[in-house]
Amino acid sequence: MGKQLDARNQDCPKPVIMTKKALDAIENGELNVIVDNEVAKENVSKFANSKGFKYEVSKNNEDNFIINIIKGTKENNIDEESNKICEPNTFKDTTIIINSNKMGEGEEELGKMLIKGFIYSLTESLPYPSTILFYNNGAKLTVEGSECLEDLKLLEEAGVEILSCGACLNYYKIEDKLKVGSVTNMYTIVEKMKNATNTITI
Numbered sequence: 001m002g003k004q005l006d007a008r009n010q011d012c013p014k015p016v017i018m019t020k021k022a023l024d025a026i027e028n029g030e031l032n033v034i035v036d037n038e039v040a041k042e043n044v045s046k047f048a049n050s051k052g053f054k055y056e057v058s059k060n061n062e063d064n065f066i067i068n069i070i071k072g073t074k075e076n077n078i079d080e081e082s083n084k085i086c087e088p089n090t091f092k093d094t095t096i097i098i099n100s101n102k103m104g105e106g107e108e109e110l111g112k113m114l115i116k117g118f119i120y121s122l123t124e125s126l127p128y129p130s131t132i133l134f135y136n137n138g139a140k141l142t143v144e145g146s147e148c149l150e151d152l153k154l155l156e157e158a159g160v161e162i163l164s165c166g167a168c169l170n171y172y173k174i175e176d177k178l179k180v181g182s183v184t185n186m187y188t189i190v191e192k193m194k195n196a197t198n199t200i201t202i
Contacts, residue, residue: 002030007040008064013117015040016047017124019069023051028072034064041065092127095196098138101146103202115141118202119148119155128160129200131192133184135165143169144177152180165189 005022007015019033035041041057044067048055054070102111103118119141122128132155134142141148142164156162162181169175169183193199 002032002068005031005033007033007044008036010035010040011113011117012039012043013121016043017121019044019047019067020124023053023069023071026071029070031069031071033067033069034060035067036064038065041067092129093197094127094129095131095133095192095199096122096129097133097135097193097199097201098141099134099136099201101137101140112147115202116147116151119151123151123154123158128155128158131161131163131196132181133163133165133189133192134181135168135189137168139164139168140172140174142178142180143174144179146179149179156180163188163192 003022003026005018007018010018015033015035019031022031022033033044035044045055045057048067048069056068058066058068060066098115100111101115102108103114104111122132132152140146142152142162146152152162163184164178164181166175166183166185169178175183
């Protein structure tokens with residue numbers, strides 16, 4: 001009987017991140033991940049497949065999916081040792097630009113849920129970006145009341161530079177509510193974008 005992981009009632013991408021942490025905690029053996037929806041089942045299965053782990057999917061009497069992942073075969077151990085050798089640095093010369101308090105077009109509630117999930121995923125994925133720039137509505141994510149503050153503070157504590165546009169904070173009259181990172185200006189934003197090896201706009 002393998003180790004059990006209950007990942008039901010968790011928003012994307014938490015089931016995958018929970019699975020990764022549980023697998024990282026064991027040298028070899030079986031992990032049974034329980035999820036309650038098709039999307040989570042597919043995402044966890046794809047993660048297991050991407051790592052080269054054998055897995056099987058079944059359903060229990062409550063219509064929950066159980067993904068049985070087997071870690072520790074000879075092939076997987078070889079892959080893991082290779083991954084350790086090629087493990088990336090903690091930081092990467094990448095600047096991420098967040099110019100909205102939601103992700104993508106469409107329903108506002110969904111967009112806000114997606115940006116929250118994106119920032120949470122950054123805390124769980126190495127290498128970290130060197131800088132995250134927030135401007136326009138994106139600056140609202142760094143102020144009091146933002147659901148992303150805890151994750152942004154974790155990134156800042158890890159050494160990620162968090163910068164919010166001062167003109168944007170002033171425009172929305174929230175400059176006194178900044179809770180993470182520091183205030184910047186458009187010149188610095190341009191310099192950060194120009195000098196980064198990679199620039200990603202969300």
